[in-house]
Amino acid sequence: MPDESHGAPTPYAPPAPGAVTVYRGAIVFDGTDRPPRRAAIVVDGERIRHVVDETELPAVLPDGAETVDLDGRHVTPGLIDAHQHLATPPDRPRAEAVLRRLVHSGVTAIRDMADDVRQIGDLARATLVGEIPGPDIHYAALMAGPSFFDDVRTHQVTRGAVAGQVPWMQAVTPDTDLRIAVALARGTHASAIKVYADLDAATVAAITAEAHRQSIPVWAHAAVFPAGPREVVEAGVDTVSHVTLLAHACAAQPLTTYRDKPPIDYARLTAGDDPVLAELFALMRRTGTVLDATAALWASAEMTGGGPEAAERARQNSDLAAALTAQAHRAGVPIATGTDYETPPDDPFPALHEELAFLVDRCGLTPEDALRSATAVGARSAGAQQLRGTVEAGRLADFAVFDEDPLQDIKHLRTVHLTVKRGRRHARADFEAGR
Template identity: 60%
Template sequence: MGHEVLGAPTPWAPPATGAVVVYRGATVIDGTGGPARTATSIVTDGTTIRAVVPDAEIADSTATVVDLTGRFVVPGLIDSHQHIATPPDRDAAEAMLRRQVYGGVTAIRVMADDLRQVAEFARAAQVGEIPGPDIHFAALMAGPTFFDDPRTQQVSQGGTPGAVPWMQAITDETDLPLAVAMARGTGARAVKIYADLTADTVTAITAEAHRQGLAAWAHGTVYPASPGDVVDAGVDVVSHATALAQEGTQHPLTTYKDKPPIEYDRFADGDDPNLQALFERMLEQGTILDATAGMWANYFAAEATDPESQERVRANSRLAARITSHAYRVGVPVSAGSDYENAPEHPFPALHDEMAFLARECGIPPVQVIRSATLVGAMSMGAQDVMGTLETGKLANFAVLSANPLDDMAHLTGIEFVVKRGCRYDRGDYEPAAPGR
């Protein structure tokens, strides 16, 4: 090659192995759902956690020591439902990623976008060229009738919607091994199964994705495939609690654009037996619910300007809370995903609001909400072996808080600093983006 040229600068690069830091004196909430541990030290070595032990077990050494007396530590948060490139906008996406990592979010699951841009952000954030969480992303598959949706045009510029590797139209004639291989070639960790597909096709895509080492992430209802069809297909994660309300509906399921009305009365007086059976199957199979429970209250409410749309927002918000609470009580693993981001000038990421909704409206205990946003989030990406809890051998990803989030989820805003892959991000260095950017 003649000579080597240095690549882009990496101001947020992970530290090298041998750079040992002892974070001493903290109250640690480790993400497993267990009780908080006081007077605890986290020892990091480069990008990984070497030990999480009582302070008394730490011997004097030459390691750098950070005193966290009076502070609370949680694992790096994981938003299990995000979009960062629909449509692609580099400046806006970089601002979003920066806010996420300075807001305690050290990994996100991107649920289909223009993967040409997403893949570059994933590489840049991991090596430290830009500040941001680790990014695990999916390539989308849907029926041909879905691809006049304007979002598919936004993410396929330069190509044909439905005929690009990251967004493919699937028919009975599709060569599924080739289609999944093309999706895998984008760097995707999963196939997202979205809309206008039969139960048999959902099952075939899921089986082929698994055969090739990819996960299968699906909408709760794929139209005409029902929630029960989706779960029976063996997908790893289903998204949107309100989409599960179509299980047992008396209306025909046809296409994504022709959704039947939600039968709210079925859920008004208690747990729906159709969902009870569905959740029991999900629990048996280990299927994760990416609930996006707070999206109606936290995002769509701002767009509801007339009485009819405001009532729809309230009805869907109540429904999301009921269904998510039901799933949690059955034992289904519930992850914390937002499916939107706050306005650029907002100081904190949307995941904080989702976590507050899970605690306040869904009745999930705070320690379990943290588990949803850490360990279960990692499980939703198939990354639980390397992140999601504060344990020896996992990535050094955690947030240091000034107050106890188990007392109030609002204490998540009391971030003093975040460690991601061993690199420290001081909250005092963060400035929100200007409105519109």
């Protein structure tokens, strides 16, 4: 006889269609070009049905709707971390703890940038159906040249198999049938293909063309070695990661491999007005290529804590990240808020809050710019702009509620009161009680 049970409990599942909740009394920054306004948000199941002036509520509110009074608090779209790694190597308890902290800190979606898909796929399912609390996970399958698969991380994420020979970690050679390779990557239920390293420009372009033909986005390192930044952008990738890798557009010698990067002229590039990069940023603006800057990464304790030499390297790269991100922003490049690290487990808030503060404090973005980067642009980076990133009718009911206005001070993100993810409430007080 078939087992007709419903499986594991789903205490964090989205509410069913027809379960209507109205959030009243909030000042709403909806992530579009519209200024913040006092409005009510009507949620039906996991979707936003209406965002209206309070005077319009009687005309749209069904009988029996639940009401939540937000008492003049501030609402933004749910935040998006565009660069996470939850399973390199796999560690389920740690990953669940990170996800729990994220969703209780206003984060409703992340991009996982290539890990062990066997675990990431299950985590994505578990947060989607509500077995565990956490943001939605948009994850990538990786492609790189064969020489990259000497990297120990590729073995950490393919234990029991062969790195480079599994659908989520594929080595690409001139003999690879890209139609099959892309189809295998899509079969992992990945949201995108990540192009990582040790591939030439023609191969990056061929992967991108085939991926787009099969309707899957391409996320790439900003330099793939030997493919340089301009070649990566010209290939048509959707998002590039790591702003400091853009410095290799100005390399004085040809790029070779990921492990053999040429030196960077920090003095030249930290001036923030390099003409070669100005041309590259103009190209990115024309093509709509999103920059996942990971700008605060080099200022993190993870990078600065390895002794004097590591601290100096981190300082140089942090200054470089700030200068290049600022130049990209001035040029109109869409910037997403990725982290590529996490704060320690005992920190009450995630690295994404540090990335947003770095963008404001070091890169010249206003709090409003930074919040759009973490919401509407973040959704673009994940290929999910039709679902999330703004507080509008028809979108997923993903939004964060703050006691103080983060548009006035980005540090007010630490006053998060409530996260609504797919219509399910995650109160910050519940997280604090469980720490």
